[in-house]
Amino acid sequence: METNPNELIDLVRLALREDGGDGDHSSLSCVPPEATKRARLLAKQDGILAGVAVALTIFKEVDASLAVEVLVQDGEPIRVGDVVLTVEGRAQSILRAERLVLNTMQRMSGIATYTRHMVELIADLPVKLLDTRKTTPNFRLFEKMATRIGGATNHRMGLYDMIMLKDNHIDYAGGIEAAITRARTYLQATGRNLRLEVEVRNLTEVEEVLRVGNVDIIMLDNFSLDDLREAVRRIDHRFETEASGNINEKTLRAVAETGVDGISSGALTHQIKSLDLSLKAY
CATH class of the missing domain: 3.90.1170.20 (Quinolinate phosphoribosyl transferase, N-terminal domain)
Incomplete structure (x- = not known):
């Protein structure tokens, strides 16, 4: 078996x-x-x-x-x-x-x-702490059980339960619009019902995603605090927002206060x- x-x-x-x-x-x-x-x-x-x-x-x-x-x-x-x-x-x-x-x-x-x-640092704010795929091979199930026990929310378990279009996917696909369009076509053709998240690196890319639409979550990767606040304002709850990049106990609270819906931190599992x-x- x-x-x-x-x-x-x-x-x-x-x-x-x-x-x-x-x-x-x-x-x-x-x-x-x-x-x-x-x-x-x-x-x-x-x-x-x-x-x-x-x-x-x-x-x-x-x-x-x-x-x-x-x-x-x-x-x-x-x-x-x-x-x-x-x-x-x-x-x-x-x-x-x-x-x-x-x-x-x-x-x-x-x-x-x-x-x-980490959860206690932002317990009074309406934001979720998310784990990542930065886990030990063949030990992911246990590590994600542990983050959940600690009070975080499990993000995707692997490559199979969500479409996440990160910078390399977007570059290989030929841009944000091409990546999103192809992903939606793929989901329709295969009959899969998966959430679609797209990573953006700056406010210009935020505007492009807002123009194209057809996503569930926008990941704001390595944004400054000012740009995070501006991105949240522009997105205006049309899509879920996730902050990512350099998230640790020193940066978490300030990122949470920008108004994002979720914050993902690889540090929960890979620096323990x-x-x-x-x-x-x-």
Whole structure:
């Protein structure tokens, strides 16, 4: 059966196969197969927890007889020393699952923590924080789960669920009008119902999109704050607006105050330090 990169269980199985190979020889060599033990997942840094649902899937896939008690749920704050969950059962199974659970939850929690911080910076404004496709190959599903847990809105999952005409598409197509026209023709010919977003680089291109129309979202890429405000004024709610480019915790608030509908930030996923967690026997 073909692996689906958008199915959590398929990704978990691939990761276990990558790590396990022909066997966990460290555990097999020194831990009796009948031994049953306990372990608990501990927070070693403050932050926002993410990945509990993935951890449960991992434990179940490794050994369905493992008993897991969840003490902190996805999206809840954790502090140093908090016990996130406990697991009990075959010692060899706990050891096999340990690193994949930690790697996944640490990265997801780091993303959720930073995302929550960013969301809180603009919580009082009518704007959405959006994630991007700047994700780790074969880990996108988990990273986008983490941004959602942190409070951001998932933008497109991949190339297949939206048409986004960026600068290279436009240049290759022969300009904004040609790109939009061809995209609409393609959607009609293939019977697909996908939203269409077009990237613009300056106010002149904003005017061209307004003239051509037939889009759902206008992405304002690397605009100055003054030009963002002017673009929002000119678009005047005829299309959704998205600001993009150099969005981080230092620039986010000022961009949000320009009146755009959404702000996309690759920093949510590609500049993240994992949150420190550990799985310890007790």
